[in-house]
Amino acid sequence: EPEVTQTPSHQVTQMGQEVILRCVPISNHLYFYWYRQILGQKVEFLVSFYNNEISEKSEIFDDQFSVERPDGSNFTLKIRSTKLEDSAMYFCASSEVGQHFGDGTRLSIL
Amino acid sequence: DQQVKQNSPSLSVQEGRISILNCDYTNSMFDYFLWYKKYPAEGPTFLISISSIKDKNEDGRFTVFLNKSAKHLSLHIVPSQPGDSAVYFCAAIIQGGSEKLVFGKGTKLTVNP
Numbered sequence: 001e002p003e004v005t006q007t008p009s010h011q012v013t014q015m016g017q018e019v020i021l022r023c024v025p026i027s028n029h030l031y032f033y034w035y036r037q038i039l040g041q042k043v044e045f046l047v048s049f050y051n052n053e054i055s056e057k058s059e060i061f062d063d064q065f066s067v068e069r070p071d072g073s074n075f076t077l078k079i080r081s082t083k084l085e086d087s088a089m090y091f092c093a094s095s096e097v098g099q100h101f102g103d104g105t106r107l108s109i110l
Numbered sequence: 111d112q113q114v115k116q117n118s119p120s121l122s123v124q125e126g127r128i129s130i131l132n133c134d135y136t137n138s139m140f141d142y143f144l145w146y147k148k149y150p151a152e153g154p155t156f157l158i159s160i161s162s163i164k165d166k167n168e169d170g171r172f173t174v175f176l177n178k179s180a181k182h183l184s185l186h187i188v189p190s191q192p193g194d195s196a197v198y199f200c201a202a203i204i205q206g207g208s209e210k211l212v213f214g215k216g217t218k219l220t221v222n223p
Contacts, residue, residue: 004153033210042215043154043199048208056208091153098144099211101153 002026006092006102013082014110021077021105025094032075033093034067036060037104043091049075082109113137114202116214123221129187131217133200136181140202144211145174145185148197157198158185190221 005024013019025032034046047057049067057065066078075094079086087109093099115134123129131145141162146154160167160174160183167174173186187194200214 006153031209035211035213043211043213045210045212048210050208056210058210093153093211095209098156098159099209100156101146103151103153 004092004094004100004102006090006105008105009103010106010108012108012110015084016081019079019082019107021079021090021092021107023075023077023092023094023102024073025075025092026096026100027073029094029096029100031055031095031099032067032069033095033099034077035091035093035101036088037091038085038088046077046090079107082107084109113140114200114212114214116200116217118217119215120218120220123190123219125192125221125223126189129185129190129194129219129221131185131187131198131200131219133183133185133214134181135183135202137202137204137212138181139204140212141205142203143174143176143183144201144203145172146199146201146213147194148199148216154199187219190219192221192223195219195221 007022032049037043047061048055064080068076089104091104092102144159145157147157148154158172176183197216197218199216201211
């Protein structure tokens with residue numbers, strides 16, 4: 001069964017550094033999402049992406065965040081200047097009908 | 111802003127018995143509801159869903175019930191198996207838009223052999 005893949009599985013970064021989280025959605029899916037889960041809290045929506053543009057973003061998704069689909073397969077989330085509170089699990093999802101999630105990237109900001 | 115609430119952080123059930131996981135929502139615009147299952151170090155996996163025009167959907171051992179007037183849904187697992195031990199997330203969607211999922215905090219189910 002096709003699946004969403006995310007790399008790396010764990011990213012450790014110094015506060016203030018830029019980080020790029022990578023996702024390869026399922027190939028025929030058209031809708032892409034990023035969610036995050038801070039330890040002990042709920043999974044929160046960050047942004048949705050369709051037809052090469054953001055279709056919706058949450059209040060969390062401020063100017064420090066950006067998404068890109070640089071080629072036909074990858075979907076990336078960039079955090080420009082990381083803060084301690086950005087430490088979380090970041091999940092990518094893609095959908096045609098129903099959202100399929102990757103296994104996440106654990107981002108640790110030191 | 112807790113639009114989707116799962117008030118029980120954990121539930122422990124004996125193998126073979128029924129597991130009932132509950133979920134409440136506050137936003138009456140939600141029209142599609144989903145349950146996801148999550149094992150440690152993995153992403154959420156879709157389990158079962160229900161449209162707001164229905165009150166029940168069944169798939170094997172899993173049944174979801176929706177009570178729109180009470181803004182309440184529940185997931186029944188029967189019979190429960192040790193492999194069902196995981197965190198279960200309730201999620202809701204407003205169809206027709208970006209279809210972002212709004213999640214509850216999850217309920218950790220433990221099925222004891």
